[in-house]
Amino acid sequence: MLKTSTxxxxxxxxxxxxxxKDTATVFNPAQAPMQKQDxxxxxxxxxxxxxxxxxxxxxxxxxxxxxxAIGQTSAASPAISAPKIGFVSxxxxxxxxxxxxxxxxxxxxxxxxxxxxxxxxxxxxxxxGFIESAVQESLDAIGEAISKNGKxxxxxxxxxxxxxxxxxxxxxxxxxxxxxxxxxxxxxALHVPKPERSTDTExxxxxxxxxxxxxxxxxxxxxxxxISEGCNHRCTFCxxxxxxxxxxxxxxxxxxxxxxxxxxxxxxxxxxxxxxxSAYGLDLKYKTSFWNGMPLKSKFYDLCxxxxxxxxxxxxxxxxxxxxxxxxxxxxxxxxxxPYLDIPFQHASHSILKAMxxxxxxxxxxxxxxxxxxxxxxxxxxSTFVVGFPGETEEDFQxxxxxxxxxxxxRVGAFTYSEVEGAVANDLPNHVPEDIKQERYERLMTLQQxxxxxxxxxxxxxxxxVLVDEIDSEEGVAICRSYADAPEIDGHVYVDDITAAVQxxxxxxxxxxxxxxxxxxxxxxx
Numbered sequence: 001m002l003k004t005s006t007x008x009x010x011x012x013x014x015x016x017x018x019x020x021k022d023t024a025t026v027f028n029p030a031q032a033p034m035q036k037q038d039x040x041x042x043x044x045x046x047x048x049x050x051x052x053x054x055x056x057x058x059x060x061x062x063x064x065x066x067x068x069a070i071g072q073t074s075a076a077s078p079a080i081s082a083p084k085i086g087f088v089s090x091x092x093x094x095x096x097x098x099x100x101x102x103x104x105x106x107x108x109x110x111x112x113x114x115x116x117x118x119x120x121x122x123x124x125x126x127x128x129g130f131i132e133s134a135v136q137e138s139l140d141a142i143g144e145a146i147s148k149n150g151k152x153x154x155x156x157x158x159x160x161x162x163x164x165x166x167x168x169x170x171x172x173x174x175x176x177x178x179x180x181x182x183x184x185x186x187x188x189a190l191h192v193p194k195p196e197r198s199t200d201t202e203x204x205x206x207x208x209x210x211x212x213x214x215x216x217x218x219x220x221x222x223x224x225x226x227i228s229e230g231c232n233h234r235c236t237f238c239x240x241x242x243x244x245x246x247x248x249x250x251x252x253x254x255x256x257x258x259x260x261x262x263x264x265x266x267x268x269x270x271x272x273x274x275x276x277x278s279a280y281g282l283d284l285k286y287k288t289s290f291w292n293g294m295p296l297k298s299k300f301y302d303l304c305x306x307x308x309x310x311x312x313x314x315x316x317x318x319x320x321x322x323x324x325x326x327x328x329x330x331x332x333x334x335x336x337x338x339p340y341l342d343i344p345f346q347h348a349s350h351s352i353l354k355a356m357x358x359x360x361x362x363x364x365x366x367x368x369x370x371x372x373x374x375x376x377x378x379x380x381x382x383s384t385f386v387v388g389f390p391g392e393t394e395e396d397f398q399x400x401x402x403x404x405x406x407x408x409x410x411r412v413g414a415f416t417y418s419e420v421e422g423a424v425a426n427d428l429p430n431h432v433p434e435d436i437k438q439e440r441y442e443r444l445m446t447l448q449q450x451x452x453x454x455x456x457x458x459x460x461x462x463x464x465x466v467l468v469d470e471i472d473s474e475e476g477v478a479i480c481r482s483y484a485d486a487p488e489i490d491g492h493v494y495v496d497d498i499t500a501a502v503q504x505x506x507x508x509x510x511x512x513x514x515x516x517x518x519x520x521x522x523x524x525x526x
Contacts (some may be wrong), residue, residue: 082111083121084111084119086116086120086149088124088125089156090127090138093273094274095157095178099217100215101181104214104215106185110194111188122188125142125145126155127158127159128158130238130239130240133418135161138156139169142169146169146171146172153176154172155178155180156178157243159176173191213264220267221505222271222487223270223271225270225273227272228247228283229244230244230275231244231246231276231279232283234424237420237424239423247276247282248283252296252298252303257291270307271315271487276359277318277319277320278321281297281298286299300325307337316342317342318344319341325341326375339379340379340381340486342383345365346383346384346385348399348402348403349392349396352389355428356389366406378483382490384415385412388434388437390425390428390430391430392440408451411484411489412444412452415441456491461511462511463525464511465507466482466493466495467506476498477494477498478498479492480494480495480510482520490518492520494521496521496522496524501526508524510522
């Protein structure tokens with residue numbers, strides 16, 4: 001479903017727990033906290049082109065690989081002749097959630113999802129459009145879908161540039177913007193009429209077995225939960241408000257209903273995502289709703305408290321370091337949330353942060369980090385940084401390196417600054433030459449690699465609980481994650497000598513035996 005820059009896009013088959021793999025190497029500054037940091041991704045020694053991180057981090061899975069696939073469920077029922085829709089998705093986890101919702105609604109309308117272009121009656125391309133490389137990749141994906149199928153609907157962030165899309169690909173049937181679910185469903189039905197069920201009461205497992213949480217494109221044991229859309233900030237390098245609008249929070253009862261449905265479906269870990277997670281509810285004036293008979297405010301802290309009551313892992317992404325985050329860290333210290341914060345610091349130099357118009361740019365973030373570690377000594381902090389922002393001097397960059405040495409963050413990614421069409425930063429003076437950007441990027445990643453290696457060495461001998469993501473049966477190894485590891489962007493815990501009883505989605509207690517720069521190696525205590 002998602003493609004790398006060197007591969008053609010593929011269309012995924014439908015699955016209620018299907019996953020997407022081989023993600024696009026598309027840079028999205030606003031999604032930068034989700035950048036993967038590992039030896040393969042850091043590309044410290046590769047100076048062939050500016051580095052762009054994996055803005056999204058999803059895996060591909062076929063129906064055969066899916067735990068609770070609708071395709072498997074329907075295999076026991078009579079064949080259903082229904083129109084098939086192909087789906088190509090590019091972008092960040094928030095775009096992935098948009099894809100999940102569209103596929104869910106199409107499935108409820110009786111459509112099937114095709115596993116290839118040739119078998120599809122129509123193809124939907126969910127685009128990414130945050131910088132020119134992402135725009136070009138999306139345009140290429142649209143062109144490929146047209147050439148291999150002919151009937152294409154375009155949605156997603158690049159949909160705002162409808163004229164550009166139609167100028168290059170006049171054959172597209174419809175173009176919608178980001179999270180335009182109803183428009184996409186309407187356009188599909190216009191060009192491929194939805195199938196009719198013979199009676200109102202006819203049972204169809206492809207439709208009737210879709211649970212409240214909808215179809216998820218992640219493994220069955222974890223899922224993304226989007227709590228809001230859009231952003232009120234006007235960072236100079238970002239165009240998200242123009243693509244996705246200002247902050248629009250979901251009422252807390254809606255969020256909690258989905259979270260409960262996911263838990264009931266077997267999800268062991270919720271990854272909370274938005275454009276600005278710590279601003280949740282601001283637009284609603286923290287309106288009170290009722291859930292499970294209890295009043296709840298649509299507020300970041302209250303949401304975290306309620307999610308804790310579900311008794312599953314809750315991981316927070318895209319959290320800005322506002323003062324009220326301190327109270328959420330207290331919940332982590334009380335073991336009521338995973339002690340993990342994904343925070344887009346972006347830089348350390350006050351002059352650069354001011355030029356970026358970053359929220360909380362005047363805050364003493366080092367003092368805040370030290371305070372969080374006092375509250376919750378086990379807290380893991382990940383972030384991503386921009387290298388070579390316009391006007392960045394060697395002094396500014398050294399300030400960032402010095403900050404990293406003192407902050408000793410657990411997970412760090414970096415990217416060289418790249419222009420985004422429509423961003424204010426394009427017009428700033430003193431752009432940094434590409435070779436200097438790359439050289440600074442390499443210095444930062446080398447420094448952080450050393451910090452990461454040191455921090456992981458401190459884990460040796462400790463006992464951790466880990467969640468199994470994959471099993472290598474031939475090697476007898478479980479590929480797992482601890483509380484410190486978000487899927488696809490952080491490291492792994494490789495557990496040796498597992499028994500045949502160990503399953504994907506299971507929690508294990510392990511002892512850490514060794515560590516590399518980004519990964520841990522453990523033995524099973526079961």
